[in-house]
Amino acid sequence: MSEEEIQLSTSEKQVAKKYDLTNKFIPFLDRPLVYPLIEHLEFVYDQNETDQWEYDLLKETYMIKFIKQKYSALNPQAKEYPVELLQKEKFVNEQLLKLDKETKKTLEILSSKEVQQSLKQDKSYNIDFLAKQYQIDDARIYQLYEFGKFQYNRGDYVMASDLMSNFRLLSIKPELNLSATWGKLSSDIITFNWVEALNEFNKLREIIDNRNFDGSTLDQLNKRTWLIHFSLYIFFGLENPISGNDEDNDDEDGDSSATNNNNNSNKNKNNAGGLDSLIDLFFSSSYMSTIQASCPWILRYLAVAILYNPTNKRLKDLVRAINVESYEFRDPFTELFEVLLINFEFEKLAGVLNEIKVLTKSDFFISQLDTGKLLRNVQSLILTTLGKVNSALDLKTLKTYLSFESQSELVEFLTEKKIKVENDLVVFEKPKSANVYFQIYEKTKAFNFKNNQNLNNAFNKQESEA
Secondary structure, eight states: OOGGGOOOOHHHHHHHHHTOOHHHHGGGSOHHHHHHHHHGGGGTSOHHHHHHHHHHHHTTSSOHHHHHHHHHHHOTTOSSOOHHHHHHHHHHHHHHHHHHHHHHHHHHHHHSHHHHHHOOSOHHHHHHHHHHHHOOOHHHHHHHHHHHHHHHHHTOHHHHHHHHHHHHHHOOOHHHHHHHHHHHHHHHHHTTOHHHHHHHHHHHHHHHTOTTOSSOHHHHHHHHHHHHHHHHHHHHHTTSOOOOOHHHHTSTTSOGGGGOHHHHGGGOOOOHHHHHHHHHHHTSHHHHHHHHHHOGGGHHHHHHHHHHSTTOTTHHHHHHHHHHHTTTOOOHHHHHHIIIIISOOGGGHHHHHHHHHHHHHHSTTGGGSOHHHHHHHHHHHHHHHHHHHOSEEEHHHHHHHHTOSSHHHHHHHHHHTTOEEETTEEEOOOOOOOOHHHHHHHHHHHHHHHHHHHHHHHHHHHHHHO
């Protein structure tokens, strides 16, 4: 759904603002990853507001062209740019020439066929070999990291990713390698390189989830929270890889690619595989514990992932998690499960479903999906649940519950589902009882999930008290 197609009424804008999670995300994302979230809200908030937020977000970066554009939009009467901005522009241009000159020879050596054939898996051997044969010492290796950070700050994410990769090949400093991996992950996300982004994500996950993690329990929790937020970009975009825009990356200021996330988000319409991975990850014990402790709003995306999958994988586990966290976080997606499967307040369904429709437009990640499919799956879940507790419902009531605009659309939907309509009554056929062994299996699985969560929470509590 492109921004040109998105139109919200005044009341719908209020709903979008009420459930906007951007401020929740900001502490756990790099600035360039926050930008598309703000850009996507340009149809929700006043243009001057979003321009100001975008300017404030990126004014400390080296994306001079973008900063100038936003400054001009916010100050249409200004005839000149601030002196400090012009000074920064001069510094960036000088630094670009300096770092490019310092690293050019090193990059040429590393990319040569002769060196590529000589390098081995042993990093110590490679460092010694390059130092003796090509005088590439620690200082020259660090220049790659410095230039990578500079290019990232400048908005040339393809170059930043390459520089961070080359740096990690030779660096033996764990902290800098970790920083380079985060930078490469962010760069690959911004350039829509989902395969590489997933590789970097898995590297970080291996480090963070290691039993011998080098840091405190709180630090591990914080890094895992960051990883969860980064992962949303990957999982919602994974099924339809998009490469970075070469024309943008060749821009003289290097900062055009910083702002092209939202323009391409509409190309990702088949995300089931990525969302299956999201479900598996977020339901793992350590990640569910992190969500419950640090970022319960992530339950929105877990709910969406399960709704998007027609088999409703892990539905019961989701309902339990939502029930536990209902006092911490509630939005239309979590409330759907509360009113439908926990409290059975069917009269609230119409209002909840109408708010869900707004979020399918206003939420950056959800809007990338086939939202028509998502809404139909929501309606199917509601219909299935209603059929379990009712033998029949009149069309008018069902039309309200399912939030259909016309009765003819409802009848067409029911026909697709092979549900009988007799004299304006929808007749539900009761399904046969499930196999007793399957019922035992389901209850055992639920018990194991809850037991693992309790054990993990107890373990974390014991560690924090130690």
